[in-house]
Structure formats: structure tokens, C-alpha cells
Amino acid sequence: MAEQTNNLSDVAQGTSQMIHEAGATVIAHTSKYNDAYTTIDKIMDSFWERVPYFCIALIVLVIFWLLSKVFKFFISRTLENRSYTRQNLVLVLNRVGTSVIIFFGFLIAMVIAIPGFTPGQLMSALGIGSVAIGFAFKDIFQNMLSGILILLGEPFRIGDDIIVNNMEGTVEDIQIRATFLRSYDGRRIVIPNATVYTSPVTVNTAYQRRRCEFIVGIGYDDDEQKAKNIINAILDKNRNVLSQPGFTVNVTALADFSVNLTVRWWIDTTETNIAASVSEIQAEVKQAFNEHDINIPYPVQEVKVHRDQNLPYMMPENSGKQTS
Numbered sequence: 001m002a003e004q005t006n007n008l009s010d011v012a013q014g015t016s017q018m019i020h021e022a023g024a025t026v027i028a029h030t031s032k033y034n035d036a037y038t039t040i041d042k043i044m045d046s047f048w049e050r051v052p053y054f055c056i057a058l059i060v061l062v063i064f065w066l067l068s069k070v071f072k073f074f075i076s077r078t079l080e081n082r083s084y085t086r087q088n089l090v091l092v093l094n095r096v097g098t099s100v101i102i103f104f105g106f107l108i109a110m111v112i113a114i115p116g117f118t119p120g121q122l123m124s125a126l127g128i129g130s131v132a133i134g135f136a137f138k139d140i141f142q143n144m145l146s147g148i149l150i151l152l153g154e155p156f157r158i159g160d161d162i163i164v165n166n167m168e169g170t171v172e173d174i175q176i177r178a179t180f181l182r183s184y185d186g187r188r189i190v191i192p193n194a195t196v197y198t199s200p201v202t203v204n205t206a207y208q209r210r211r212c213e214f215i216v217g218i219g220y221d222d223d224e225q226k227a228k229n230i231i232n233a234i235l236d237k238n239r240n241v242l243s244q245p246g247f248t249v250n251v252t253a254l255a256d257f258s259v260n261l262t263v264r265w266w267i268d269t270t271e272t273n274i275a276a277s278v279s280e281i282q283a284e285v286k287q288a289f290n291e292h293d294i295n296i297p298y299p300v301q302e303v304k305v306h307r308d309q310n311l312p313y314m315m316p317e318n319s320g321k322q323t324s
Contacts, residue, residue, distance in 0.1 A: 050113070057109035064105025068098040092151040095176060139194070140177070146197035147176040156203045163202040164191055209242065211266050212278050216285060217258025219295035224251055224259055227294050234284045235265050240277055242266040258297045 075093045151174055156162050160171050162181070167189050169181030179196050181189040204210075218227050228249045235247040247265035254260075263285075267277050289296055 054113050057113035060109045060112060061105050064101055064108075067105075068101040071097055071101060091174060092148060096148065139192075143177045143193045146193035147174065147178075150174060150179070150193055150197055155201055156206070160206070161204040163204065164196055165199050167191065168204075205269065208269055209245075209266050210269050210274055211245075211264060212274050212281075213262060213264040214278055214282055215252070215260050215262050216282075217255060217260050217297060218289075219297045220259060222259075222294050224261065226292070227261060227289070230288050230292060230294070231261070231263055231285055234281065234288060235263075238281065238284075240267055240272045240280075242268060257299050 072094045075090060075097070156171060158171050158174060161169070162171060164179075164181075167181065167183075169183040169187075169189050172180040172182050172188070174180075176193075178190050178192050181191065183189055216231075218224060231249045232247070235241050235249075241247060242265070245266050247263075249261055249263050252260050252262040263281070265277075265281070267274070286296065
């Protein structure tokens with residue numbers, strides 16, 4: 001009995017010692033990471049202290065965003081309905097003004113949300129990194145400046161048909177970075193504003209009146225004056241051909257197979273387009289030439305075959321037979 005009591009006492013003593021060692025280990029690890037836990041607690045406490053300021057900063061951003069919308073609405077209502085207002089000027093004021101308002105709202109929100117932050121610090125940081133930023137974003141800044149100059153100078157407007165670097169289409173939008181065209185076959189063309197600003201631009205729809213022309217050839221045996229009178233009569237009767245400036249039909253080339261006549265006339269682009277008018281006049285000219293026996297020649301090749309005199313002449317097999 002005494003032996004069992006001693007065994008139980010030894011077990012209890014061992015268990016107590018093991019628990020004590022485990023507790024000492026836990027305390028040691030706890031003290032080891034105590035600094036980390038303290039730091040996390042401070043960060044969380046600071047975060048929860050700044051939550052109201054974050055909310056205020058977010059509200060400030062929303063307010064300035066709403067102000068930008070109000071500014072855009074005010075510019076649209078004030079300028080768009082006036083006859084002297086240029087369309088691109090409205091775009092510049094809307095986009096640049098909106099960006100400035102939102103940027104100031106962002107600065108104020110940063111001052112509220114981040115303790116010790118001042119706009120001067122941001123400017124200093126931008127000044128330090130201006131060289132690196134300038135090299136990294138040179139093309140972006142160049143396109144932005146070109147876009148603003150295009151919008152202010154207004155060499156073309158949204159809806160105009162233009163040609164830039166052999167790319168042709170209708171202007172869909174003029175943004176700060178790029179100009180968007182819609183090609184005649186239904187594709188979108190995005191051209192950087194720097195390219196548009198430094199390249200020659202042809203504006204097809206800058207004026208309401210456009211000149212059309214085509215070349216038709218007549219035979220050398222035909223009367224060119226008669227052909228010119230026929231074409232002049234067709235142009236005079238067509239309702240889409242303007243009388244001023246006047247239309248002309250002139251001999252412009254004595255080609256290899258024909259006498260070429262160049263036909264020129266003017267149209268009002270609000271009534272028709274160049275492709276439709278040229279097609280209509282050409283069809284009428286061809287029909288009238290057919291009726292008046294005026295030839296429209298096409299290239300003809302004459303092939304001559306020479307027989308070698310040294311080769312013997314072969315008579316056909318039935319050349320000496322007589323038929324009854």
C-alpha cells in the first residue's frame with residue numbers, strides 16, 4: 001500500500017514538473033513575441049483612430065467628384081447652345097476642368113486621411129523624381145499636350161472625315177491621349193495625338209462643296225467636241241451638279257489608245273456624296289456615248305506571226321485530191 005502511494009506521488013510530481021516546464025516554455029515564447037503583438041496592437045489602434053478621418057476623406061472625394069459633374073453640366077448648358085462656341089473648346093473645359101477639380105479633391109482627402117501629409121511633400125516628391133518621370137512618361141505627356149493643343153486649335157471636329165498618315169476615317173472622339181477614327185469599312189483607328197499634331201491632316205468635310213472628277217477616253221476617229229457637248233449637257237441636267245463653280249470638260253492627254261477627257265464638277269455634300277455622284281455621271285456618259293456612236297476604246301494588241309523562209313512548205317494531205 002505504501003509502495004502504491006509512493007508511485008502515485010512520483011507520478012503526480014512528474015506531471016506537475018512537466019506542466020511547469022510547459023508553462024515556462026509558453027511564457028518564454030510569449031515574451032519573445034510580445035514586441036510583435038504590441039506593435040500590431042498599436043497599428044490596429046492607430047487604424048481605428050484614423051477610420052473617421054478615412055470616412056471624411058472619402059466623403060470629400062465624393063463631393064469633389066460631384067462638383068466636377070456639376071461643372072461639366074454647367075459648361076455644357078452655358079456654351080453648347082451658343083452659335084459662336086467651338087465644339088472642341090467645350091471638350092477641353094470639360095476634361096481639363098474635371099481633372100483639376102478631382103485632383104484638388106484628392107489632395108485635400110490625402111491631407112485629411114494621412115497625418116502630417118502636406119501638398120508640398122507631394123510636390124517635392126514629384127520634383128525629385130521629375131527626371132525619371134519625364135523619361136518614363138515622355139510619350140504620354142507629349143500626347144496629352146498635343147491633345148490639348150488640337151482641342152484648342154480645332155483643326156477638325158468630331159464627325160469630320162480626315163486623312164492622317166494614309167489613314168482615313170470619320171472622327172469619333174478626340175481625347176487627351178489619342179484621336180479615334182472610324183474607317184469606312186467599319187474599323188476603329190486609334191492615332192496618338194502627337195502623330196496627329198505633327199503630321200499633315202486632310203479634312204475632307206471642312207467645306208460643304210466638294211469637287212468630283214473622272215477621266216474618260218474616246219477614239220482618235222471620234223469628234224472630241226461632240227463628246228464634250230454631250231458630257232456638258234449631262235452635267236447641266238443633273239440636279240446634284242452645282243452651277244457655281246462651273247463644271248468643265250477638257251482634253252488632258254493624247255494616250256496610246258484614246259484621247260482622254262477630264263470631267264470636273266462640284267457638288268453639295270449635304271445633298272449627295274462624291275462616290276454616288278461620280279457613279280451616276282459615269283453611267284450617263286457611257287449610255288450617251290453608246291447612243292451617239294462615240295467609241296470608248298480599250299487597249300488592243302496586234303500579234304504578227306512570221307514564217308521562217310528556210311523551213312519547207314508542207315502541203316496538206318488532201319490538197320492534191322479532187323472532190324466530186
